[in-house]
Amino acid sequence: MNALEYRHITKHYGSFCLEDLSLQLPQGMILGIVGENGAGKTTALKILLGRVLPDEGEVSLLGESNPRDNKLLRERIGTVMEEAGLPPILKVKEIGNVLKRMYQTYDEEVFRRFTEGKHVDMDRPYGELSKGNKMKVSIACAMSHHPDLLIFDEATSGLDPLARDELLDDLLDFTRDETHSVVLSSHIVSDLEKACDYIAFLHEGKLLLAEEKDVLKEQYVRIHVSNEAAESYKSDSIFGKRITPYGTDLIVRREAADEGEPVSIEDLFIFMARKENA
Amino acid sequence: MKGLLYKDLLLICKQHLYILLISFLFVGAGAVGKGNAGLSIYGIYFISTVVLNLHSLEENYHWRTFVDSLPVSREDYVNEKYVLSIILMGVAMALFLLLSAVFGTFSSSWGILFLMVMVYLISVSLILSTEMIFGIQGRSYLRIVLIMAVVLLGVGALNYSGLVLEQIARIRILPAVLLCAGVGLFILSNRITVAIIKKREW
Numbered sequence: 001m002n003a004l005e006y007r008h009i010t011k012h013y014g015s016f017c018l019e020d021l022s023l024q025l026p027q028g029m030i031l032g033i034v035g036e037n038g039a040g041k042t043t044a045l046k047i048l049l050g051r052v053l054p055d056e057g058e059v060s061l062l063g064e065s066n067p068r069d070n071k072l073l074r075e076r077i078g079t080v081m082e083e084a085g086l087p088p089i090l091k092v093k094e095i096g097n098v099l100k101r102m103y104q105t106y107d108e109e110v111f112r113r114f115t116e117g118k119h120v121d122m123d124r125p126y127g128e129l130s131k132g133n134k135m136k137v138s139i140a141c142a143m144s145h146h147p148d149l150l151i152f153d154e155a156t157s158g159l160d161p162l163a164r165d166e167l168l169d170d171l172l173d174f175t176r177d178e179t180h181s182v183v184l185s186s187h188i189v190s191d192l193e194k195a196c197d198y199i200a201f202l203h204e205g206k207l208l209l210a211e212e213k214d215v216l217k218e219q220y221v222r223i224h225v226s227n228e229a230a231e232s233y234k235s236d237s238i239f240g241k242r243i244t245p246y247g248t249d250l251i252v253r254r255e256a257a258d259e260g261e262p263v264s265i266e267d268l269f270i271f272m273a274r275k276e277n278a
Numbered sequence: 279m280k281g282l283l284y285k286d287l288l289l290i291c292k293q294h295l296y297i298l299l300i301s302f303l304f305v306g307a308g309a310v311g312k313g314n315a316g317l318s319i320y321g322i323y324f325i326s327t328v329v330l331n332l333h334s335l336e337e338n339y340h341w342r343t344f345v346d347s348l349p350v351s352r353e354d355y356v357n358e359k360y361v362l363s364i365i366l367m368g369v370a371m372a373l374f375l376l377l378s379a380v381f382g383t384f385s386s387s388w389g390i391l392f393l394m395v396m397v398y399l400i401s402v403s404l405i406l407s408t409e410m411i412f413g414i415q416g417r418s419y420l421r422i423v424l425i426m427a428v429v430l431l432g433v434g435a436l437n438y439s440g441l442v443l444e445q446i447a448r449i450r451i452l453p454a455v456l457l458c459a460g461v462g463l464f465i466l467s468n469r470i471t472v473a474i475i476k477k478r479e480w
Contacts, residue, residue: 049346049347050346051343051346051479051480052479069351069352069353069476071349071350071351072349074347074348074350075349077347078347079347081343081347083340083343084339084340084344085339085340085342085343085344085345085347086339086344087285087339087341088339089289089292089293089335090285090289090292094288097284097288098284099281100281101280101281101284102281102282102348102349102350103348103349104349142347
């Protein structure tokens with residue numbers, strides 16, 4: 001069963017358009033959505049949550065086709081968005097008390113593990129916490145009711161490297177249960193590379209690529225050749241190209257090159273976005 | 279909905295100094311006001327300021343985006359605000375009765391209480407629907423101020439033109455009819471707000 005599915009989603013916002021997005025994530029997997037600012041990552045996630053209605057197409061979330069105003073579905077989802085939306089004058093423990101009255105499956109112990117257990121002062125008002133600690137509280141809110149699906153929008157961006165690493169470990173731990181899935185959007189591609197099973201590239205509202213991370217990394221290599229040598233590669237084997245004063249950097253299909261460096265997801269995204277812009 | 283209500287009541291308790299200040303206005307009104315109608319103006323002021331202040335705070339910290347991740351429907355979100363305003367109305371009425379007794383201004387006519395509830399319901403209906411549909415910040419704030427000004431001027435005019443409110447209260451059936459009209463407007467305002475908020479994207 002798929003944890004989520006976008007089917008031909010289109011959404012217009014003034015001059016911006018999220019165009020014919022089709023994507024799916026099997027249960028038990030982590031999907032990373034990569035894209036520059038304004039690529040449509042947040043819009044795609046809002047559509048998934050039913051906050052924004054698509055102009056065309058439909059989404060399915062944990063088998064439910066209508067996520068908007070679906071209370072039972074929300075019991076099974078944990079979200080962290082860029083705007084946390086938590087009252088700044090409430091203490092962290094009071095936020096836990098509010099959630100206790102919201103979720104049937106709220107677990108105080110889990111909330112404390114992700115707050116107190118990560119050195120967040122429970123007696124401090126949320127508004128007085130550092131950016132990183134605020135994010136930890138948001139993550140605790142998302143985790144505290146034992147969700148089946150986590151949706152994180154730029155959740156790692158406010159965290160220091162150690163806290164980011166801990167979060168990614170928590171996500172990997174979360175998906176050990178094969179019914180649990182995660183969608184993670186970020187422009188910090190290294191984070192996604194570490195945790196995700198599937199990668200989707202969004203660029204200016206278009207889905208450029210959606211593939212298993214390991215397949216992507218196996219399929220392509222990065223090579224550095226002279227400008228003349230670069231011309232000898234067939235265009236259909238070239239994934240991306242960057243001309244520098246010292247030669248040409250190419251990302252090509254593994255079978256087209258005798259040798260090459262392993263390619264990173266960041267390289268793949270940057271080269272692909274440049275190719276698209278060109 | 280109980281979680282939403284708990285959160286709002288918690289936030290109101292956190293602002294106890296502000297609430298005390300408003301309550302002092304009540305006391306002031308009791309001391310210098312002219313009869314029951316004088317106090318009723320401050321009752322409306324009490325409910326309006328608490329509700330508007332809560333809503334303004336919510337807009338600042340983007341509460342709606344968080345609500346949309348909770349197992350709460352948009353209808354619950356709107357209804358909770360209306361239920362809260364009823365609770366605040368109860369508090370305002372209790373304060374009114376207490377202060378009326380303290381200052382010896384309580385009218386023997388129960389009709390005045392019906393009229394007060396009607397005036398509260400009309401004010402709350404206008405204020406809640408306007409602030410939830412249009413928002414409270416920026417230019418929308420002007421709308422709230424205008425509505426409040428109209429309501430306060432209306433009640434104030436009744437108060438200072440020979441306590442007309444108390445005269446109306448003496449006409450037997452009229453207060454009950456006006457109360458029903460207030461309840462009707464309150465329900466209508468709630469249904470319109472729910473219908474509009476359900477369609478909103480945020």
